Amino acid sequence: MTVPLGGVPLADHAAVYAALDRAGFTDVWSSEVAGTDAFTPLALAAAWAPRLRLGTAITPAFTRGPGLLAMSAAALAEAAPGRFALGIGASSPVVVRDWNAVAYDEPFKRTRDVLRFLRAALRGETVDGAFDTFAVRRFALERPPAVPPPVLLAALRPGMLRLAAAEADGVILNWLAAEDVPTAVAELGERRPGFEVAARIFVCPTEDTAYARALGRRLITGYLTVPAYAAFHRWLGRQETLGPMWRAWEAGDRRGAAAAVPDEVVDALVLHGSPERCVAGARRYAAHGVDVPVLAVLPTPETTEGGADAWAGLLPRLGIDVTEVA
Known part of the structure; x- marks a missing residue:
């Protein structure tokens, strides 16, 4: 923890x-x-x-x-x-x-x-x-x-x-x-x-999906626009899915950058839902080698x-x- x-x-x-x-x-x-x-x-x-x-x-x-x-x-x-x-x-x-x-x-x-x-x-x-x-x-x-x-x-x-x-x-x-x-x-x-x-695995244990995704988008735009993290996610293959966020951020459109993060990216990087669902998601990391x-x-x-x-x-x-x- x-x-x-x-x-x-x-x-x-x-x-x-x-x-x-x-x-x-x-x-x-x-x-x-x-x-x-x-x-x-x-x-x-x-x-x-x-x-x-x-x-x-x-x-x-x-x-x-x-x-x-x-x-x-x-x-x-x-x-x-x-x-x-x-x-x-x-x-x-x-x-x-x-x-x-x-x-x-x-x-x-x-x-x-x-x-x-x-x-x-x-x-x-x-x-x-x-x-x-x-x-x-x-x-x-x-x-x-x-x-x-x-x-x-x-x-x-x-x-x-x-x-x-x-x-x-x-x-x-x-x-x-x-x-x-x-x-x-x-x-x-x-x-x-x-x-x-x-x-480190980010979990937002709430079933208020709109809240969890809004928080996730703020965190993702705050972190994944840092050059090292942006390069990391390009290397992982997210150039297409996160490209609109990066372009909006570079243009100074912070709100537009957050809005451009797809739900599927938020859901993959910030586990949310019931606590039990979050725990199940964390176990997938262990199954993949953590x-x-x-x-x-x-x-x-x-x-x-x-x-x-x-x-x-x-x-x-x-x-x-x-x-x-x-």
Whole structure:
């Protein structure tokens, strides 16, 4: 499950984590855009739910210096030995450049260099030298984790997917349909033992189809017009179906861009309907090759209006007992 849950304060997440654990969920994964940072919700989970596995999906490779990113990962790995996975990725120009005032240059090389730095630093090695995109002088963690965390790489197209297969411990997929998974996984080639394929799966568990599709269109136009995601979906074969959206967006017609997204694309990328139907849709990702399906529950009219009581009624239908959340 993606955490934190929308509308539930972080201070109240002890009950959420306990409920996830009781229900048999194995993992909680954070994200980092403009809400919480990636590490704080997981640090709370490390203390409050000592059996859950923790993961970041993802921490940007640009917005922290290499040493600070290694320190944050090492601290969480020390707090939750053997049950933390660090997911990193290039993020986007909006997050990196527009919101964090960092140049978004050579994202492939920067992500590769951060991956290589982290793998060495988290093993307790002293890193001293120049990478293509930065240089580090004699950095060594004072508290290297006894169990170095696996490092997963967010990847979309062949180059980054192949980098993940060659140098990371797993790959994180995002914004793709279940039927797209084999296309991405094929680029990984033969995987090493323990290599994981994780995917964030957006679910909007409401039977208000008009609401779910309107929200899905807003999200799709916000994400899939980012150059990397646009190129990803062209590679997946959606040039014709998403071409009108891209052309409207480029012309400055934001409303027209959203209206141009076909229903079938929304339905493939944002699972909606009853909670049971959403869960069945998520299982298709596993059937197509995802090892770690990570649900990201979007706001619904029910949760927006009903607050904690609505969450308490909804989440058990996703397989979660949250009687304590309310």
